[in-house]
Amino acid sequence: MTTYAFLLDLGRCIGCQACVAACKTGNELSPGVQYIHISEQTRGVFPALQSSIKNHRCYHCADAACVAVCPTGALYKEDGLTRLDASQCSGCAYCVDACPFNVPQLVNGRSNKCDGCAEVVKAGGQPWCVKTCPSNALMYGERETIMAEAHRRAEALRVRYPHAQVYGETQLGGLGVVMVLPDQPEQLDLPANPQIPAVLNTWQNVVQPASVGLLGFSLAFTGLAAIIARRNHKQEVAHLHVQNSAEETAAVQPDHANET
Ligand code: SF4
Ligand code: SF4
Ligand code: SF4
The missing domain is CATH 3.30.70.20 (Alpha-Beta Plaits)
Structure with missing residues (x-):
């Protein structure tokens, strides 16, 4: 270049x-x-x-x-x-x-x-x-x-x-x-x-890596939160599915009782 x-x-x-x-x-x-x-x-x-x-x-x-x-x-x-x-x-x-x-x-x-x-x-x-x-x-x-x-x-x-x-x-x-x-x-x-001022060395050696670390932590935390939310969502769907099946069964059972 x-x-x-x-x-x-x-x-x-x-x-x-x-x-x-x-x-x-x-x-x-x-x-x-x-x-x-x-x-x-x-x-x-x-x-x-x-x-x-x-x-x-x-x-x-x-x-x-x-x-x-x-x-x-x-x-x-x-x-x-x-x-x-x-x-x-x-x-x-x-x-x-x-x-x-x-x-x-x-x-x-x-x-x-x-x-x-x-x-x-x-x-x-x-x-x-x-x-x-x-x-x-x-x-x-x-x-x-x-x-x-x-x-x-x-x-x-x-x-x-x-x-x-x-x-x-x-x-x-x-x-x-x-x-x-x-x-x-x-x-x-x-x-x-x-010389580059000492304060800049602190910036490059401490503040910027800390910022990168915080960014990494933030990304990891966001990822973890997404996994937990997805797991909770799956559990909720499964729970609703079970609940609906139980309600349907309960709705059908009285008719069977009347038949006997
Ligand atoms: S000192 Fe002024 S004129 Fe010269 S290169 Fe810089 S901006 Fe341009
Ligand atoms: S003052 Fe600026 S324009 Fe005048 S001789 Fe020096 S560099 Fe050239
Ligand atoms: S403004 Fe930036 S490029 Fe210009 S002399 Fe200062 S540190 Fe160097």
Whole structure:
């Protein structure tokens, strides 16, 4: 199965926010809602200070905690990306608590986040943010191609930034947004090894098996109840049959008595 991914090259991103505006307009997001958050960051020690851009968005984790906890199937994986069908969202906010990158937000009682421009892409187009980026910091395509391009760019970037590297190849099973970083992840406020929250492990190891157990018990109980009901029904029918035969016999006997 072909999987797709985004390339986000922080060595090229200039923080212009064109992607933010294109995403808001293209997806007709409500005022105050946005799927991409850009901010500037200074790192290093004076006088060797360096500035970089933070580009926070859904990273489309392969092992997506949001998908694992969603009880209604509103969040799901497709083509390697994490989609959201908001019409199925119950507003429980489990995804908000579970995401290791603090991405989903509740808007009007429903989860809200980037869905990878599913409709646009299925219609043969490019995601709004990718189409608009003026510095070629964003790309979209088959994950294999994106990964090769990310490594090529990281290598080129190491001429200026010795710690430049690819982020997202292995983290959380592989991210659907593969990043080229000019520095170590921690220097750019990214966890080197993001973890699924412990509460989710409890959910997967305790709550879900318990739910399955309860479902099994419920099914077994329903089956048993059906067997008992059927047995009772059979006994009742047999009892009525005996009763009817006795009544018929009683109705016939007086005539015989009169004859003798
Ligand atoms: S970044 Fe958060 S919202 Fe996006 S796929 Fe990963 S867990 Fe889900
Ligand atoms: S892929 Fe689409 S929804 Fe996601 S950030 Fe880009 S424009 Fe917004
Ligand atoms: S449009 Fe491109 S260069 Fe501008 S902020 Fe977005 S990713 Fe960065």
